[in-house]
Amino acid sequence: MSSSPKIEETLRDKIIAAPEVILEDPDLMAALIAANERAMGSNIVDLRGIAMERLEARLDRLEDTHRSVIAAAYENLAGTNQVHRAILRMLDPVEFENFLKDLGGEVADILRVDCVKLVLESVQDEASPAVQRLGDVLSVAEPGVIDQYITMGRNTPVRPVTLRQVHPEADDLYGETGGWIRSEACLKLDLGEGRLPGMLALGAEDPHQFAPQQGTDLLAFFAGVFERAMRRWLA
Numbered sequence: 001m002s003s004s005p006k007i008e009e010t011l012r013d014k015i016i017a018a019p020e021v022i023l024e025d026p027d028l029m030a031a032l033i034a035a036n037e038r039a040m041g042s043n044i045v046d047l048r049g050i051a052m053e054r055l056e057a058r059l060d061r062l063e064d065t066h067r068s069v070i071a072a073a074y075e076n077l078a079g080t081n082q083v084h085r086a087i088l089r090m091l092d093p094v095e096f097e098n099f100l101k102d103l104g105g106e107v108a109d110i111l112r113v114d115c116v117k118l119v120l121e122s123v124q125d126e127a128s129p130a131v132q133r134l135g136d137v138l139s140v141a142e143p144g145v146i147d148q149y150i151t152m153g154r155n156t157p158v159r160p161v162t163l164r165q166v167h168p169e170a171d172d173l174y175g176e177t178g179g180w181i182r183s184e185a186c187l188k189l190d191l192g193e194g195r196l197p198g199m200l201a202l203g204a205e206d207p208h209q210f211a212p213q214q215g216t217d218l219l220a221f222f223a224g225v226f227e228r229a230m231r232r233w234l235a
Contacts, residue, residue, distance in 0.1 A: 026056065083218045086110040087225050096233045104137040108202075113185075115177045115203035121146055121196035136175065146199045149173070150186050160223065161216035162186040165207050174203050182207035187223035192231045200226060 007015075015022060022028050086107050093099040100118065108116045119139045147158050165183045174181050181203035189198035200223065204210060 030056075079218050082110060082112070083222050087222065090226065090229060099229070099233065100137045111202060112204075113202040113209075114205050115174045115181060115201075117173055117201040117203070119146055119149075119173070119199040119201065120191075121198065139173070143196055146188065146197055150188060150199070158188060160188055161219045162188075163210040163212055163214055163216065163219075165211065166203075173201060177203070180205045183210040185210045185219055187219060187226070189223065189227050189230060191227065191234060195234065198230065 022032070089102060089106050089110060090099070093102055103118065104116050108114070116137060117139055118137055119141050121143045122140045123143070150158050150162050163183075163185050166181055172178055183204050183206060185202040187200040187202070189200060191198050202210070
């Protein structure tokens with residue numbers, strides 16, 4: 001008399017009628033393979049079980065990659081929409097003072113940054129009434145200051161977009177909010193032939209918002225549009 005457990009007749013009939021149900025259940029298939037290995041004994045290696053384990057591991061990796069790609073695609077799409085909205089808002093003002101006001105207000109909010117500074121190199125004194133009238137967003141610096149700031153005094157090429165973490169005591173670019181800024185994006189601006197360069201600095205309290213390993217395509221596009229807008233105002 002066999003001591004092996006018997007399967008119920010109704011369950012057996014269901015499995016025979018629809019065997020694909022078992023094949024499509026990974027947990028059930030794994031249990032069947034494990035039972036088969038136990039039945040064969042420890043001295044026999046079941047290559048089918050090993051192959052299935054490897055396939056399952058590979059499938060898990062593919063699923064993780066798939067999820068990562070989808071998440072990155074959504075993040076890129078959100079970033080693109082964000083930059084497009086900021087550009088449209090930036091192009092609305094018809095006066096330069098309102099342009100600068102929006103830059104430090106609604107444009108900053110859309111880009112989700114905590115501080116925006118526009119730095120223009122000029123021989124004009126920042127304390128002059130004409131500069132002070134334009135608000136807190138605009139800063140005037142001596143020629144050469146922008147490259148010095150972006151490279152932090154190092155003898156390295158100046159990139160169009162620089163992303164990095166910053167320390168509050170490192171500079172006074174952001175004024176009263178400088179103590180809260182932990183990361184920044186520095187966009188060097190070409191304001192046209194015969195003009196000194198400019199820089200748009202985006203400061204964030206989040207130390208991970210801007211980091212060197214991040215892509216710069218969207219910010220480079222934003223900087224290109226901003227350059228053209230500035231050339232229009234300076235014409």
